[in-house]
Amino acid sequence: xxxxxLALLVLxxxxxxxxxxxxxxxxxxxxxxxxxxxxxxxxxxxxRAEALKWGxxxxxxxxxxxxxxxxxxxxxxCDAALLTGIRARLFNQYVGTLDSVGGIPxxxxxxxxxxxxxxPSRANKMSNGNYEIMGIAPAGAxxxxxxxxxxxxxxKAAGKKVAVLSYDKTQAQLVSQVGATPVPSNIxxxxxxxxxxxxxxxxxxxxxxxxxxxYKGLKxxxxxxxxxxxxxxxxxxxxxxxxxDEMTQxxxxxxxxxxxxxxxxxxxxxxxxxxxxxxxxxxxxxxxxEAMMQQARQQLREQGYYxxxxxxxxxxxxCKLDASRAECTSDD
Numbered sequence: 321x322x323x324x325x326l327a328l329l330v331l332x333x334x335x336x337x338x339x340x341x342x343x344x345x346x347x348x349x350x351x352x353x354x355x356x357x358x359x360x361x362x363x364x365x366x367x368r369a370e371a372l373k374w375g376x377x378x379x380x381x382x383x384x385x386x387x388x389x390x391x392x393x394x395x396x397x398c399d400a401a402l403l404t405g406i407r408a409r410l411f412n413q414y415v416g417t418l419d420s421v422g423g424i425p426x427x428x429x430x431x432x433x434x435x436x437x438x439x440p441s442r443a444n445k446m447s448n449g450n451y452e453i454m455g456i457a458p459a460g461a462x463x464x465x466x467x468x469x470x471x472x473x474x475x476k477a478a479g480k481k482v483a484v485l486s487y488d489k490t491q492a493q494l495v496s497q498v499g500a501t502p503v504p505s506n507i508x509x510x511x512x513x514x515x516x517x518x519x520x521x522x523x524x525x526x527x528x529x530x531x532x533x534x535y536k537g538l539k540x541x542x543x544x545x546x547x548x549x550x551x552x553x554x555x556x557x558x559x560x561x562x563x564x565d566e567m568t569q570x571x572x573x574x575x576x577x578x579x580x581x582x583x584x585x586x587x588x589x590x591x592x593x594x595x596x597x598x599x600x601x602x603x604x605x606x607x608x609x610e611a612m613m614q615q616a617r618q619q620l621r622e623q624g625y626y627x628x629x630x631x632x633x634x635x636x637x638x639c640k641l642d643a644s645r646a647e648c649t650s651d652d
Contacts, residue, residue: 343377346562349398351386353507354531358382359585360402360554363457363578370574374567386507387487393451393557400454400558404507406488408555412448415456415555417630420620421494422613424551424634427586430458431579433637438576440569445629452560454568455575460525460586461548465534467520469543469599474498474608480520483510490625491523494616511537525552526590535597543599547606549613614647 348368352358361382368378381398383389386407393401393411409416415437417423424430434456436442446453471477478499484491486504495502503519511532514522526544528534538544556575558568601609620626639648 341375343372343375344563345377345379346399347381347397348378348556349381349383349389349392349401351383351389351401351403353384355384356382358531359527363582364402366578367455367571367574371567371571374570376563376567384508393559396559399562400556402554402556404459405456405553405555406485408453408553408557410487411451411557412446412453412555414445414448414627414630415453417627417634418456418553418555419550420626420631420634421490421550421616422610423617423631425548425638427458427461427551427583429634429637429641430551430553431583432641433634434458434576434579436633436637438572443565443569446568446572447560450560452558452563452568453555454558454563454571455556456572457554457575457582458579458586459552459554460527460590462523462525462550462552463548464545465514465522465524465538465542466545466599467514467517467537467542469541471521472543472545472599472601473605474612477521481518482521483513483519483523485510490620493620497616498612523549525586526593527586529593530589538597542597544593544597546598546600547609549609 348364350361350364352360355361361380364380368380371378383392383401386403389398389401390403390407390410392398405416405419409419418433424433437445437456466472471480475498480500481503482495482500483505484495484502486506492502492504500521503513505513505519510519510522511524511528511534513519514537515533517537522534522537524532524534556571560568563571617626617631621628621631635647638645642648
């Protein structure tokens with residue numbers, strides 16, 4: 321029987337027929353503030369079903385605390401972890417710079433950028449040290465939520481308390497530069513600080529409006545500044561020794577193939593935000609915001625927080641979609 325099986329294996333291989341094999345089993349930690357029933361977990365369940373075709377049997381484990389999920393990945397208790405792009409920057413600076421302030425003006429820019437990153441030619445950029453990015457998904461634009469809608473300019477933010485992620489030094493630095501006071505926080509408590517009046521300002525995607533009950537912090541006189549500061553992402557960070565290269569590439573392509581479906585979901589969540597909360601800002605203030613963000617990107621690049629290569633790629637995308645931008649004729 322052993323020789324017959326060997327002969328069959330040789331024959332099927334020589335004919336180019338597929339050889340069945342047991343799928344590899346891996347543990348994947350998924351950060352989702354809503355736990356097992358949240359949107360990130362639901363999306364990853366679809367990914368798990370598709371991954372079986374690649375020979376991967378994934379055990380999905382939900383985490384409501386992103387920091388714990390990241391530590392589980394570092395300690396090899398997880399073979400991969402779905403994290404926010406800001407947290408993923410700790411594992412891969414190039415891809416983690418996707419969420420740079422003002423780097424991606426719109427979802428249209430995001431789609432073009434992620435199409436480039438999903439191409440096999442960018443595979444080498446997906447790896448850094450012991451980790452590799454297996455997929456990137458949009459999480460929506462991040463907006464400024466304020467408890468007083470009169471805080472509609474940078475100058476009016478001076479003296480206000482702003483929640484910043486304690487593990488991301490770039491946020492505290494940017495907040496301090498506009499004269500505001502950074503209040504160290506994390507994803508699990510920044511919303512409660514806003515809702516309870518501990519901080520005056522937070523930055524969050526619109527999907528958090530209902531999920532984190534941010535309307536409590538907006539009442540009665542708050543608002544959402546109608547100008548996106550960044551495009552947020554989710555990234556599947558993996559131990560590069562746990563998955564074959566072909567499998568990681570298929571995963572990246574799968575994530576991009578589902579971009580439009582993810583965008584539809586994000587649009588539905590954005591429509592749940594009542595119009596009364598939006599705060600318009602003058603065009604000249606938008607120009608001030610853009611200039612400040614460009615300066616911030618350059619400064620954070622020089623300080624080693626942002627990847628210069630990713631900032632260049634983002635600039636190319638911005639200029640491809642709008643060549644009239646002032647930066648498109650600048651050498652800086």
